[in-house]
Amino acid sequence: MFKELGAVAGLLKNQGKLAEAMQKYQTTVAALTAEASVGAGYVTAKVNGKSELVSVRISDDAMKLNDRELLEDLVTAAVNQALTRVRALIAAETQKLTESMGIPAGMMNGVPGMPGTGG
Numbered sequence: 001m002f003k004e005l006g007a008v009a010g011l012l013k014n015q016g017k018l019a020e021a022m023q024k025y026q027t028t029v030a031a032l033t034a035e036a037s038v039g040a041g042y043v044t045a046k047v048n049g050k051s052e053l054v055s056v057r058i059s060d061d062a063m064k065l066n067d068r069e070l071l072e073d074l075v076t077a078a079v080n081q082a083l084t085r086v087r088a089l090i091a092a093e094t095q096k097l098t099e100s101m102g103i104p105a106g107m108m109n110g111v112p113g114m115p116g117t118g119g
Contacts, residue, residue, distance in 0.1 A: 036081030
């Protein structure tokens with residue numbers, strides 16, 4: 001416990017470094033993208049690090065199926081898979097940030113506004 005408090009105290013002393021690291025982190029996370037294809041490539045969804053849907057591509061073959069319910073399910077699955085992938089990328093970036101700042105693993109869990117920590 002005292003080790004974690006020391007890490008927090010160290011961060012408070014280096015607020016300039018922390019602000020710079022957070023700015024870089026936010027820029028990096030915003031630039032992340034993840035993509036997922038489902039249904040043998042019938043539907044592909046792309047999301048960004050802000051968890052925004054950037055694009056959805058539906059193949060010509062999928063359109064020829066003329067099955068609305070299947071297509072809706074495929075879009076949902078592709079978007080969910082892409083979001084899962086981008087969340088994993090965000091979590092990895094968050095871990096890199098916390099390690100570079102000397103913050104013990106898990107200490108940032110649940111911090112509001114800190115993607116990848118459950119906050």
